[in-house]
Amino acid sequence: MGSYINIGVVGNEDTIIENILNFIDLIPNFKFYSVCHPGEGA
Numbered sequence: 518m519g520s521y522i523n524i525g526v527v528g529n530e531d532t533i534i535e536n537i538l539n540f541i542d543l544i545p546n547f548k549f550y551s552v553c554h555p556g557e558g559a
């Protein structure tokens with residue numbers, strides 16, 4: 518969960534986006550949850 522924690526610390530927007538994408542990739546069920554519950558998983 519390091520990437521998630523670093524989101525609020527890093528000032529570079531591109532890096533923040535990458536951290537968010539990396540965090541989502543670390544949780545396989547996250548995308549699945551987003552599909553089953555639109556607006557809640559994202």
